[in-house]
Amino acid sequence: MTNSNAYNAGTNGKEGQSFIDEFLSKENSVIHSSDAVVLAMMKTEEIDVIIDEMIKPMLVDNPTIAIEDRGGYWWIKATGKIVIDCDEAAEILGKRYTVYDLLVNVSTTIGRAMTVGNQFIITTELVGLESAVPTSA
């Protein structure tokens, strides 16, 4: 089964005129709400380890996660939420590593991103509207 969050899933899987027709269709001229979140992380020594040792294993619990190597960065998309625990990352990396060290290399987010304790969280939830902004882990 194709992951609907994959980099070229859906309309982008089509080519040429088929792509243009679907892209410009009446159905696609209005916004459809999405429960996905997107992350782009710069390739660095630490981030490559976090991708291999923390993000890829998340697929066991959340098979909607899509991970793409896009040259200088990793592109990640998932339904719901992604949590990166930097205490766990510090243990794996073998050095002090806080959530603010992680943020040195998080290049973009689509969704509601935040720090909670030493965790980085990106969620589809509308924090501040549907729920309060969490203050501690």
Added chain:
Amino acid sequence: MAGSNTAVKEALKAHPAPSSVSSQEVHKWLQDFTWEFKSNRTKYPTKYNMDNNTREQFKLTAKEYARMESVKEERQYGTLLDGLSRLDAGNKIAPQWGEIMKLVANFLETGEYGAISGSALLWDSAQSPEQKNGYLAQVIDEVRHVNQTAYVNYYFGKHYYDPAGHTNMRQLRAINPLYPGVKRSFGEGFLAGDPVESSINLQLVGEACFTNPLIVSITEWAAANGDEITPTVFLSIETDELRHMANGYQTIVSIVNDPEAMKYLQTDLDNAFWTQHKFLTPFIGAALEYGSKYKVEPWAKSWNRWVYEDWAGIWLGRLAQFGIKSPACLGDAKQDAVWGHHDLMLLAYALWPLTGIRVSLPSTEDMAWFERHYPGWYDHYGKIYEEWKALGFEDPNSGFLGAIWMMQNGHGIFVDHTSSLPFCPTLAKSAVRPSFLESNGKRYAFSEPHGERMWLQEPERYEFVNFFEQFEGRELSELIQSAGGVRSDGKTLMAQPHVNTTGLWTLDDIKKINLTIPDPMKILNWQPTQ
């Protein structure tokens, strides 16, 4: 691998890492030191009611912010100054890409300047301590980004084999036909008007939407075209943008529960989206597809992913429950995403002496790529380029200029008064539906009804003198010289219609053409439809 993570988690739970006071506890404590709202005055009041209890999602303290940013700087400049210099990275870049970065980095720098002011006025307007904290960090970020974008041009100016334009592009701001569009979207859009509207322009649309293709996915194109500098710098810039996106979201959170907000919010959002889209959609598309030798994917697909499916779906779509609707201009924006950059590039080729960069007509390989991804491209644009090439587009002795060919063939170039960008009604395939209106004895051109509506609602906001009005009657070579469009020898043009190192055009070659700048509104006698 999953098993080893479980072991780590269990070990941490049993033996939590010793800690002193965490930075987030400090952040919480610092919120007690707040402003005295009763005596607080703002220079920039907003028509919206911003909630004083709005939060900041990243809980920054000055200490953690400074440490984080200094690590970014060390990593970025360390990479550029050491490793890449030894690899001679500046000279391994595809020439088309080295040229387009003269505009990309410079235009982005202009945007970062506007963003300093935009986030500063938001700091002044907001009353929530946490919200002020987020905006304040953004002001400092934007100063950093001005330095970073300038550094890209500096690096190219020092290491790339054709530095003209990387060293001095902004001196051409009076004649480059794109600069007024940059100023409209990045300048006026980011820092003028109501502060909340500025936040929507800058943070919710400019940053949360368009920086993803402009600053993130562009790095893939850069790397494919041999540019190892831009990915290092741009991906570092974008590590700050995610906090700015959160600032924009919290601006919406701070106002959306006030029923009065909905009087303005949809219109402000629609206008901001159209303002940013009008410049960024055609510009980014043209930069990627026409500024590259090696192409990654059609711009319309990138737009579909980053703008439509993810930004619109994840940000606006989720806010629909609070009354946010699809922008009325979305259908036209998508039409522009397919064809707008091809229209813009046609005008860039026609007006190349004013651009300050070396442009090259699409190769046979490029043409096949364009036709494969944009069926109908060849019949509409490709044939024109073949004719121009045969007429001597590249040859300094030919006396050929695309702009003259267009006028002689009845294709007038006009300046859209709202977006400040040029358009050609008779050759456009994007969502162009021109109109020509008169007000107080002056005539204005509009490329489509969305911008026309914005002008009709606030005409005083869009006052500017366009290129044709400003320079009507000036001879082209004299204008280029006085604007600073020549290289250090005082006669060879900065801009060229090819990327070869010989056969360079000089002021004399332009003078031979004997073009006096016309105002197409007069010579083609366009009139509003009766």
